[in-house]
Amino acid sequence: MADKKTNAAAIDAGVSDEEREQLKYVHQDRRYVGTKETVAYLLNDFSNSFNIGGFNNRFIWDVVKIDFRISAFIGIFTGAWDIINDSLIGMMVDKTRTRWGKFRPYLVGFQIPMTLIGSLYWLMPFFFPNTSATYLPKLIFYFTFNAFTETAGTFTSIARTGYMTTITPHPNDRARLIMLAELLTGYMGEDVPNMVMGVLLDLINNNIIGWKLRNVFLAMGMGTGIISSVFTLYFFLVSRERVMQTIERPSIRQGLKAVINNYPILLITLSNLLGGFSVGAGIQDYFIDVLGSASLLTLINFPSGFNGSISYAFVKPLRARFSTKALWVAEDLYTRFWWILVFIIGSVKQNYRKRLLMCFVIGGQAWFDKWAFGVRKVVNAxxxxxxxDYCEWKNGYRMEATTSVARSLLLKIQGIFMGSVRNLLLDKIGYIQGLxxxxQADRTKWWLxxxxxxxxVLTGILAVIPKFVYPLSGHKRDRMYAELLARRQEIARDxxxxxxxxxxxxxxxxLEGKFVRHDLFKD
Structure with missing residues (x-):
């Protein structure tokens, strides 16, 4: 842990007045992103969650009807193709230099075509009505659609990840945007589509309304997709990159070097990799197939929403008092504890089948868990x-796209494998599509x-281990940003x-690292 007094003492120890001023800059509330761009940032964050993604499995299982085992193999092939094209696309993005920036051409250019093509997803039940789960033309379409959207999506996801790190050079300004987005977008209604979809599913499944599921999914899926696309495009048009990129394009060798010597990203990736071995199904499926209601989850989570909002008030004082590492570890263990408690209570005397009791238990878990919501969202982002920023400090240049690709490469290979495992496990536990x-059978319900x-929680517990050795905390992080400030100013003048x-x-x-001078501390 690193508290304020420790940081202050460290800052005063053996540094010049100029260096002290640079260190003070790190803690200032500097704002580079204006009001218009901040509003656009909020709309973009809102658009990321304004969808019915929580019901994608139900759409594929019960409406489109794709066989579990075939879906698993389709996931393997499209994932393999995604891995192959990732490296090429990552290097292409990192070598991009235009008057509009490094990332914006891809984000603006792909937005409208991807929205139109994505709409085909919700039209599959109309293209292939009343067909079996192994109907070949439907499977070919599903495979082709996934392969194409994976390729186009790689351009936008790599560019988006890099873009979000460059809209402001100051870490406090960046944290401010993240906090505002996470706090306010919930009140803007980002979760409304999933809430409405849950209610509609309950009404249709209980024969209260006679609407067809495919029509509801089409209206909700395509409608939210278009609205989200408009907000996202607006953000990319009015915002801009503010972190200077290198004048010359980095080579492949330099890109690999930037990945290998980026200790923080290696630890983050290792944590994600170990956590990726987590085997599970969505809590939404448990509520639908065991407790018999899709909207119950929304209702029991409603009281905890206020806790989530209040939790953001703790983020700034906690970040000032404790290290990033301490907050990262504590939030992880805290979250796991509550889910283990839910599992224990539900496993006693078949409590998992008792609707009222489990609503109180899972609602209580959500209430306690949301106190850590603000820290989780801000720190992880x-x-x-x-x-x-460490990559730039260490090497003298930034490789956002290449680093993103390298980081996701292992995770995607793992994701292909684990996604197939989850699909096959559903078959093994006796889950029957369309019931x-x-x-579902009692044994199947317990496994859900x-x-x-x-x-x-238990299969992903190893993810916490790398978090204990995360290096960018307290004084070291502050001095890294102080050196970056001085270096960026020097390069801008030249x-x-x-x-x-x-x-x-x-x-x-x-590119040769001639501007890299770790004067304030050695790494």
Missing amino acids: ELYNEAM TIGT FAMSTGVP VNSADPEKLKELGQQE
């Missing part, structure tokens, strides 16, 4: 941003409960006064 809600509570020949020379010096 900032970890990756800090790792990208009326609440009519276990795979949405205790099993994923670039502004350089002629074309000198500019090319500066570009080579950047």
